[in-house]
Every structure is written in structure tokens, then in C-alpha cells.
Amino acid sequence: MQILCATDFSKAAMAAADIAAALAKKLQLPLRLVHCAQDYIVMGDLPVVVPDDQPLREQLKREAQRLRATGLEVVEEFRHGNASPEIIDAAAEQPTKMIILGSVGKGMAERWLLGSVAERVAEGASVPTLIVRQPDLLRDWLGGEAALRLLCGVDFTASADAAIAAVQTLVTLGQVEVEAAYVRLVEDHIISKEQQDARQRDVWERLHAILGDVPVKVHVSDVVGLPAAEFLRTADEQKSGLLVVGTHQRHGWQRLKAPSFSRSTLAHATANVLCVPSAAGLPETCIPSIHRVLLATNFTDVCTEALRHAHGLLPAGGAIHLVHVCHEPSSGINPVIASEVYFDHSIATTKARGEAEVKLKALPASLLSVPGVAITSEVLTHHDIAAAICEAAERRGADVICMGTQGHSRTGVALLGSTVQAVLAVSHKPVFVVTPPLS
Template structure:
């Protein structure tokens, strides 16, 4: 499933943590590791400074080379490709995905202090939004899990076929790591509240929302059993993105696997809504799967 894994890096703590997760995944899949550092052309003057240890390199280029070298040292394999390039970071990452036929991107959500190159809303968000392959985003924070492991995988679903695009990835990871999959569906409390204001006449609609959520997790459970994967299911009331992040922490999940698009129309899991907020706020790594990707 994952044969060519791209790990963009700027040498930040977030990028290093992402590389450590990349090491776990590439070891499990026997994948080739691609380490890419992009010197932002918008800050690049092309002039080497006197302080540079390597003649002809600017300070930014030297930092980029040091970043990929440091990341390469984390991997216990010789199957590593490194590249330093100049460009707009998100565009360069997406171009490399296509050029190298990458099937997974693993990247941090925050970068170096100041401009924070990998801050969500900038590079990472653009990559997740436009990538045609799954993207694993890893946040560096004090609340983050202390170890890079995959023992419990949380899969949020709204019951749509698009949201189930995440399941093959979750199941394959569960098989390789002998992990448990938990299907999670959220009954949006805001919808329930608006329904209750209409009193008894719409009580059946509330029951319908709960039934839909239960049906969604039942389908996850059935597919997991068919794939011979250990599974649990949970239905909770709440605001979807907040509930997903909170449940991921409270349940001890090591990874959230979520499709980037959900129901048409309301698009509960449309990037820019639930999935984007989960990527931005989750202390647990998030694997975002484009809804039209081939598993």
C-alpha cells in the first residue's frame, strides 16, 4: 500500500517528529523514504554568505541540507532518497509527489519559529487539501503521545461512502501493526438542539440522526470483521471536530484515519470543515485520505 513515502522537512521539532513516524511506517511497509527540504524562493536571494561551511550554498540552502541529513540519520535503512530544492514549499512538495510516484506524505504541522513554514493554514494545509495521496500530519506539542506507535486506530465516519474510503488504509495498518480499529460516529449536538426546538413533531428526526450514526459504525464493524480486523465502535453526541480530537486523546488512539470528504451537500467531512479542524487541532497524528484515492 505504501511503497514510496515522502517526508518533507525543515529541521524543526515538528518535522523531526513526523520523520520518526515516517520511520515506523516505512519499516512496516519496506518502503523507500524520500526526504525533501524546500528553500522558499520567496525568501531566497541566491547569494552565499561568508559564514557558509560549503562553498556556493546560501544559509537557507545549508539549513535545508542539514535538515535532510538529520532526518536521514533517523532511518534504519539505506533506501533513502534526499533532495533539496528551491521553490514554493507546498507546490514543490506536491510536484515531488507526482514526479516520484509517492503514495504517502508524512509531514509536521508546524515548522521553524517565526514564519513557521509548516503551520496549518499554509504549507501543510495546502498539501492536505490538494494531494492526490494520503497525508499523515504530525503535530509537535506537550500533549502529544510520547511514542511513535500504532496500536489503536480511530476512524471517524458519517456513514457516507466517501468517508469509508479511509477504511482500507485503517485496516491495512491494523493488520501490519496488529492494531485495534475503533469506528466513531458523532451525532452533531447542534443539529439535535435545532431539532429539539421544534418539540415533539421532530423528535423522530433526532432518533433518525442517532440511527444514522449507529448504522455508520455498524457498517465499519461489519467491514472490519470481513477484513479480520479487531474492532470496537462508539457513537457520541458533540461537535464533530472537537469530539473527534477529544475522543482520540481520551481513548488512547495512536492514529486518526479520516477521509477528506463526506456527505454531499452538507459535506460533514469536507476539508475546510471537520477534517481540516481535526488536522489542525489533534494532538494525535492524522492520516487524511482523499475520498477519490485508490486504496
Template sequence: MQILCATDFSLAAMAAADVAAALAKKLQISLRLVHVVQDYIVMGDLPVVVPDENHFREQLKKEAARLRDTGIPVAEELRHGSASFEVVDAAAEKPTRLIVLGSLGKGMAERWLIGSVAERVAEEAAVPTLVVRQGELLLEWMKGESALRLLCGVDFTASADAAIGALKTFVPLGKVEVEAVYVRPPEDPISGPELQDVRRRDVWERLHAILGDLPMNVHVQDEDGRPAADFLRTADEQRAALVVVGTHQRHGWQRLKAPSFSRSVLAHAVTNVLCVPASAVETEGRIPPIRRVLLATDFTETCGHALRHACSLLPAGGAIHLVHVCHEPTRGINPVIASEVYFDHSLATAEDKRKAVEKFQSLAATFPQAPGVVITSEVLANSDFSAAICEAAERKGADVICMGTKGHSRAGAALLGSTVQAVLARAHKPVFVVTPPLV
């Protein structure tokens, strides 16, 4: 196991290397120091000045020798290509516990470690990435001169669990003070000042399940449309030396649909930031808690049966979010050629949604409330039922997707076996399938 530190020989990169060396010494593992030389592509007969590679090699040896003076083994490596790609690739080649980067490197390879490269590494690497901005705070803590104030974002998702799990790397190294922040989104079923204690308890239990008996404080805030800004404001108020966030590492269209919280934090934080990919969460030996269940329903006679099973998954209280998916006209239909058909389908979808809302209201009036369980509902329209269910589960931070089978109504087509199989194939969460009761 190793810590990988990327450097461009700037002052910011040297500060990051000092932190990486101190962490490697504390964890009793080796340090791998990497510098990437950009490849130059010559177009036609245009002149190009190719830098002296020997110069970079000498600087790398000098920096590695400086770090070896701290008493740790240091391996040096010169690579060629794109900085972010090579750093991620180097971390994947050998077992790597952590990647350490400086955030404002402006040395010989100007802009080599400016935000965009650090962000790309954090978004691509399969291991946590530590971006060092105030290295002296981390060094003072590792020397035993001060406590490390850790601020962790929690939102009941796999990426948040990964971020909490990453704290276990720092807890044994010195005195730590853990602060957790839950920024409550507008659609959170737990709302109102009198119910904030419920969410604070949920967050504390999540932390306790992963970190064990460790003193910690939990803050619950209402989102004002800028969750990253709210989170960083708390980091400033708490004087956090290290901000820890999870990342789903979304790309392309997925990022447009769900703006990256971790990227915003990494771009605007003034202190050290640890980005932890969701894939890095340690699940072996730990029983994952279930606090939120997403129940997909088609309003057949098995609906109440499935809802009772969903409540059975939450013996200590939690939240159940009911989802019904109405068929939506295919978005690719040409409204000029088939405008009448498209219009009729749109009216039918609107009518189905209205009826579904009424059925949810009736269901809420007849189903007995389970102690401590909050039940909310939502009607969606989508041509792809399984995609709508999986996206809702991610958006709501559900721990489990609960689905019934064998719907018999016209709307039951939404939850027939093929849809259940599609959800099983594409969901990143456990799926609890409820079969009809024996008569």
C-alpha cells in the same frame, strides 16, 4: 511506490521522518525526503539576504544519511517555491502511497511546517497525509511494544469510506484496536436512544464491508453544534494514537457553505492525524453498500412507482430521503425595478412549499412502510433544480440518487429529462433513473 516525507530539519520534522522511515521499512518501499527552499523576489533596489543553498543541501544529505541507517533506501530532493505547493507537486510526480509531515516545525525555515502548511497539503494532495504530533506512539507500535488505537470518523460519505479504506495500510503492520465514531447530526432521521443501535449497526456494516472481519467498536454521539470537538473528545477518552478522517477537499464557496470537519480536527488534535481525500477510496473489487437513497420527486403518478424502486435498493433496511424542489425567484433580480414581480414570485414559492409539505404528509399516510426503512422528506426552493438535488444528496450522505422521469403535472417540469441529464452530469454519486411503468 514511495513514502514522501517533507522536512525543515526541526525536531518535529525529524520525529516525523523517523515515523516515515519506520513505515517505509514495514511496507518495504522507498522513502523520498524533500526540503523546499523559499524563492525570494526582489522589489526594485531593496536589499535582500539570500540564504546559502549549499547549507540546506548539506543538511538534507545529513538527514538522508541518518535515515538510511535504518536500512531503507532514501532519495533526497531540494526544491524551490511554496512549501505546500511543492510537496503536493512532488507527490504527484511519482507513485506515492503516503505523505508524512511534522506539525510544528520551527527550524531554520521558521513556520515552514506550522499548521497552515500541513493543512494545505492535506487539502490539496491526492494521497493520504499523515501529520505526526506524537511520533513515539507510532514507533512503539511498529516495534511491537504496544497496540495502535485507531479512531476513525464515519458519516456515510465517500470521504469516510476513503478513511476506512486507509486503515487497511496499518492493519497488517501490527496489533491495532479500531474505534469508529459516528457523530449524529440533528437532521439524521435515526434519533432517540432506543434507535442508536440501528445507526451503530449501519456503521458496523460499513466498516465490515471495507475492512472485513476485524474486531472494532462503534460509538454513536449526538452533535451539539461542534462535530469536530465531539469527535476529538472521544479521541481523548479512547486515548487514540492515530485519528483518521476523510476530507472532501472543498475550497472557496464550497467551504463557506460546509465548514471543513477534517481541517478542524487537524487544527485541534493533540495526537497523530491521517487525512484521507475522498479520491483515494479503493472501489475496485468491492461492492459498495447502499444504506441511504435520496429520491427526487414531483408528486406525479410515477412517484409511488419510483418510491417502490427506491425501497428495492434497501433490502436490508436503511433510509430514504424524499426531496421536492420548488422554483425560487432568481436571486439576481433587482427588487427595486421589479419589486412587484419579485414579491409575487416569492408568494408563489411559499405556497408551492406549503402544498408540497401537505403532499408529503399524504404520501406518508398511504404508502406502506418497508421493513427497516426510514423515510423522511424535505421541501427545497432553488432556481437550479439539479444543483439543489445534488447538494441535498451530499448533505444527507446518500449512496444513490433516485429520480423518476416523465412528470405530467405543472410541477413536473422539475423532473423532466433536462433536469435528469443535469443531475447525471454534475452528481458525484450513482443516479438510478426510474422510467414510467408500461400500461
């Protein structure tokens, strides 16, 4: 195992190398210092002057010697090629605990076209990447001279769990004041105070399950715009010296379709950022376990069957959260008829919500009590039923979404309902679809 630090010999890179050396000594790991020189390009039959790499090799050697003076084992490596893929490949070639890079700010135009080496490495590496922007804070923390204020982004996903696991490691290295921020993107749906308190409790339980008894201060907020902007605002307010975020490492069209929280944080944060990929929190040989199931129900017969299967997913015990979503109109309707629509619909929604609450309470009673399985329920109102189901799954920390569908066609092909299809299209969690038994 090693700490990998890439350098271009700039002031920012040297500061990052100092942090990498201090971290490597703390973890009792060797430091691998890498410099990537650009390959020269041959254009047709034009004469080529091959650049002399010797000055760069000498500079790399001097930087390695400077770091060895602290008593650390340092391995230097000179590579050719594009910096970001070379750094990613270097980390993959040998067991690597963390990649550490310095970062120099870029203008919006340059970042839009190319991004930065640090951002591209963080998005592509299979190990955590630390982007050093405030080295003094990290140096004082690793030296035991000051506590580090840390803010971790959480959202009930595998990448967030990986980020929390990384925080657990950081806590062992020095005094850390841990805070967590959960930012939920909303459109026009306003949640109640009780729902907000429940979400804050769910976030704390998720943190406690991974961090144990580490004290954590939790911030919960809803935003209409970019969640990353709210996260960074919280970081500025709390004067956080290190931001820890997970990443799904989406690329291409997926990243354009859903703006990346981690990429936005990396691009605009002024603090140090530790970006943790999902793979870093879950070993490849580890089999995922199911502890919480969210069951979306509309009270048809197949939903009772789905509840039986939800119990079957929890042989070792766990929790089932029943959710029913009452549809409400979107605010985007014609304002001329809006008041009439909302008036008529509010009466129907209130009635439907009351009926749903009664049915939800009666539904678990239709099955035998299963020891070790707790059942909770809630009724939601939302203009997008599939979105409400997915949001509830994230908020409750569900490992699986369980849903029933109406049956089979004459040819035996399952007819998935529109809500099931919509959930399958947008959910980041596994979806267990239950069809009624063949008669």
C-alpha cells in the same frame, strides 16, 4: 512506490522523519526525503543577494545519512518554492504511498490567515498524509512494543470509506485497537433509541464490509455544534493515539459554506492525524457499483414508477430503503403562537405518519418480487424534507438517492419539484430523478 517525508530540520520534523523511516522499513519501501527552500523575491531595480543554498543542502545530506544508518534506502531531494505545493507536486511526480510531516502548533490568528504547511498538504495531496504530533506512540507501535489506539471518523461517504480502507492497511502493520466515531449534526430533531441503535448497526455493517472481521468499537452521537469538536472529545476520552479522517478536499467558497471536518480535526487535534482523500480509496479505473438505493416517496403515481427504476439499478441484487418524510414545524416560529401551532400540527403529523406507514408497507406489494433485492422502509418527521432525505441516505449508506418528479411542461422541459431541487442542491450522493412515462 515510496514514502515521502518533508523536513525543515526542526525537532518535530526529525521526529516525523524517524516515523517515516520506520514505516518505510515496515512496508519495504524507499524513503524520499524532501526539503523546500523559499525562492528569493526581486523587487524592482534593487540589488539582489542570492542566498547560498549550500548549508541547507549539507543539512539535508546529513539528515539523509542519519536515516540511512538504519539500513534504509533514502533518496534526498532539494527543491525551491512554497513548501506545501512543492510537497504536493513531489508526491504526484512519483508513485507515493504516504506523505509524512511533523507539525508545530500555530496560534489562531496565524492559522486563520495562512494555515499550516501540514494542513495545506493534507487538503491538497492525492495520497494519505500523516501528521505526526505524538511520535513516541507511533514509534512504539511500529516497533511492536505497544498497541496503537485508533479512532476513525465515519459518515457513509466516499471519503469515509477511503479512511476505513486506510485503517485496513494500518491493521497489518502492528497491533491496533480500532474504534470508529459517527457524529451527526442535528438542529432540533431528536431521534428515538431505536433509530440510534439502527444507525449504530449501519455504521458497524459499513465498517465490517471493508475491514472484515477486525474488531471495532463504535461510538455514535448527535451534536448541535461542530461535529469535529465532538469527534475530538471522543478521541480524548478514549485516549486515541491516531485519528483517521477522510476529506472531500473542498476549497474556497465550498469550504466556507460547509466547514471542513478534516480541517477542523487537523487544526485542533493533539494526537497524530492521518488524513485520507477520497481518491485514495477508489482507483480512477474502478467503476462505482450500486448496492443500496434510498427511494424517497410521497405516494404519487410517479413514485411507483421510481420504485421500478430503483429495482433496475440493482440488477445484481441489493437493498432498497423507502423513506417518506412528514413535515413538522421548525422551532424557530413565533413563540406566541408556537404552542397552538405545535398542538394542531402534532395531531395532523400523527395521523399523516400512521397513514404513511400503511402505504409504505403496501407499496412493495404493487410490484413483482425481485430475487436478491431486500426492501425496508421508514417514516420520518422533519421540518426540512430535503435534509431528512439526505441524512437518511447517509445513515443507511445508500449509493444512490432515487426520487420521482411530476412530469414535463408543454415545451418538454422537466419540471423538478422543490424537494427534488433541494436534494440536488445539498446531496453528496448521486440523485436519480424519475419522470412519469409520456402518455
